[in-house]
Amino acid sequence: MTAGPTNDLPPVHEAWLPREHSLHRPRHGKRQLTALVSALVFFATPALMWIFGMRADQLENHRLASFPGVTDGWGLFTGLDDWATDALPFRGGAVNATDWISETFFGEPAPFDQGGGGGPTGPLPGSPTEDQPQQDQTDPTEGETDGSGQAGFRDVVNGTDGWMYYGRDTQSKCRPIQPLQQTVAGLRKLRQAVEASGREFVLVLVPDKTTMVPEHLPDTYPGKDCAQPVTPELWQQSIGIAGAVDMRPRLAAVADEYNKPVYYPQDTHWTSEGAIEMLRTVSDEIRPGTTRSWQVQRKDTASVQADLPPLIGKKGQNQVVNYRLRPDGRYDRVRKNTTDLLNPRHFTSKQLKGMISQPTAVLGDSFLVGASGYLPAAFSDVTVQYYRGAENRPDDVIKTITDSEVVVLEVVERNVAAGAVAVIDQGFVDKLGPALAKHPIR
Numbered sequence: 116m117t118a119g120p121t122n123d124l125p126p127v128h129e130a131w132l133p134r135e136h137s138l139h140r141p142r143h144g145k146r147q148l149t150a151l152v153s154a155l156v157f158f159a160t161p162a163l164m165w166i167f168g169m170r171a172d173q174l175e176n177h178r179l180a181s182f183p184g185v186t187d188g189w190g191l192f193t194g195l196d197d198w199a200t201d202a203l204p205f206r207g208g209a210v211n212a213t214d215w216i217s218e219t220f221f222g223e224p225a226p227f228d229q230g231g232g233g234g235p236t237g238p239l240p241g242s243p244t245e246d247q248p249q250q251d252q253t254d255p256t257e258g259e260t261d262g263s264g265q266a267g268f269r270d271v272v273n274g275t276d277g278w279m280y281y282g283r284d285t286q287s288k289c290r291p292i293q294p295l296q297q298t299v300a301g302l303r304k305l306r307q308a309v310e311a312s313g314r315e316f317v318l319v320l321v322p323d324k325t326t327m328v329p330e331h332l333p334d335t336y337p338g339k340d341c342a343q344p345v346t347p348e349l350w351q352q353s354i355g356i357a358g359a360v361d362m363r364p365r366l367a368a369v370a371d372e373y374n375k376p377v378y379y380p381q382d383t384h385w386t387s388e389g390a391i392e393m394l395r396t397v398s399d400e401i402r403p404g405t406t407r408s409w410q411v412q413r414k415d416t417a418s419v420q421a422d423l424p425p426l427i428g429k430k431g432q433n434q435v436v437n438y439r440l441r442p443d444g445r446y447d448r449v450r451k452n453t454t455d456l457l458n459p460r461h462f463t464s465k466q467l468k469g470m471i472s473q474p475t476a477v478l479g480d481s482f483l484v485g486a487s488g489y490l491p492a493a494f495s496d497v498t499v500q501y502y503r504g505a506e507n508r509p510d511d512v513i514k515t516i517t518d519s520e521v522v523v524l525e526v527v528e529r530n531v532a533a534g535a536v537a538v539i540d541q542g543f544v545d546k547l548g549p550a551l552a553k554h555p556i557r
Contacts, residue, residue: 267337270426278331279423279431281383284323285338287533288345295349298531301539302357305524308548313556315473315521317400319393320350320359321385321482323528324378327366331380349532360400365392381421381431387438390486394493397523401471408469410441414449440492442469448492454484459500459515466495476515478502478538479525486525502526505537512538513550520556 268289272280291298302318309316325332326346353359366377366385369392377389391411398405414437424431439447448464456479466472474496477483483499490497498515502524505512516522530536537543 269337271423272336274331278380280325284325284529285342287529288342289338291533293534298534299352299356304544305539308544309522312551317397317523318359319525320353321527322363324383328376328378365396379433381423382433384485387436391489394489398471398493401521408444410444412439414439440489442492443467450488450491452484452488456499456501459498461498462491463496464491470495473520475521476519477523480527482527483525502538505543509543513547517550517554
């Protein structure tokens with residue numbers, strides 16, 4: 116009897132079979148060795164350079180990735196890529212060289228921020244004073260639109276004369292989370308809930324830098340055509356329906372007074388002059404004539420990191436002018452700025468002429484940071500907090516509002532455009548109303 120066919124594999128390695136054989140598989144030894152050596156060089160180079168004293172610079176707007184540990188599980192391997200990229204000491208020079216080549220031969224900056232994915236990152240949370248240490252550079256109140264890296268949009272729009280603009284100013288108007296009418300209606304409902312309890316409500320709408328200083332914008336940039344028609348509609352509805360305070364003419368007047376824009380060239384936030392003008396406006400809204408006794412005097416200047424250059428792998432500085440603010444014309448009540456506003460911060464001081472005495476809650480976004488040091492000079496009893504806290508700690512925000520007699524909400528234009536204002540969420544407002552009704556102001 117003859118043996119039938121079997122399923123046994125050939126007795127030789129598949130690479131040694133004839134090319135015509137169905138199981139033939141060629142060796143890739145040279146390619147595999149090249150890949151292995153390349154990977155070893157990529158991951159070992161940062162470690163070797165670190166041993167010899169070379170250190171990487173922080174370029175992007177986030178902390179440098181740390182070396183993954185064995186307790187991270189598979190993260191030990193998936194995290195190596197981020198660590199190796201961030202830890203390359205010569206990466207800053209490579210970025211600068213790439214940008215120089217792009218500018219020299221193509222007439223435009225290298226698009227480091229185009230496309231891509233990942234979680235959205237925002238700019239620095241305001242500008243600290245010269246006494247305040249630089250903290251985590253991820254803005255906890257920005258980046259609440261439908262994601263960074265949308266096709267065609269840029270994190271940073273490069274303008275003329277070295278000016279930079281935050282790309283989300285445009286993106287938020289072109290791709291909002293919800294319709295503008297719904298956002299404005301939410302702001303109105305929030306006002307009604309607060310005022311129904313006998314409390315005073317002041318809504319301050321802060322213009323985007325693209326709105327206040329458009330003269331340095333390029334002729335064309337991503338989203339220009341779809342964003343421009345939204346701007347006048349946004350301001351008309353916010354003022355007419357939600358009762359927002361229009362800061363545009365006030366900031367324009369301050370710019371004329373100081374003969375300079377109230378926004379930094381390479382930062383998305385306003386200057387100290389803009390922050391002080393907001394507090395002046397709010398104080399006079401609450402009690403007209405309050406600020407007549409104010410004396411504002413220049414103190415000193417400081418250089419701090421600008422928030423837009425790191426988004427495209429560069430560095431830049433803001434020249435911050437710090438001021439003394441004497442509400443009664445005599446005593447300076449300015450304190451240090453703070454970025455720690457996810458938790459409520461309560462400030463009290465002796466009541467002076469020119470100060471609001473009612474307990475006041477000030478909710479805001481990153482523009483509030485530049486004003487935080489000046490708040491104690493305008494209010495003798497004030498609690499400050501990011502309104503984003505309403506997302507994951509609503510009870511804290513409700514307590515902040517309930518403990519106050521005056522509620523001030525500061526919102527930057529792009530967050531209104533995007534619909535990214537956590538305190539107008541219907542669930543939050545439904546919970547806030549009954550809580551305020553239990554503690555009315557008579």
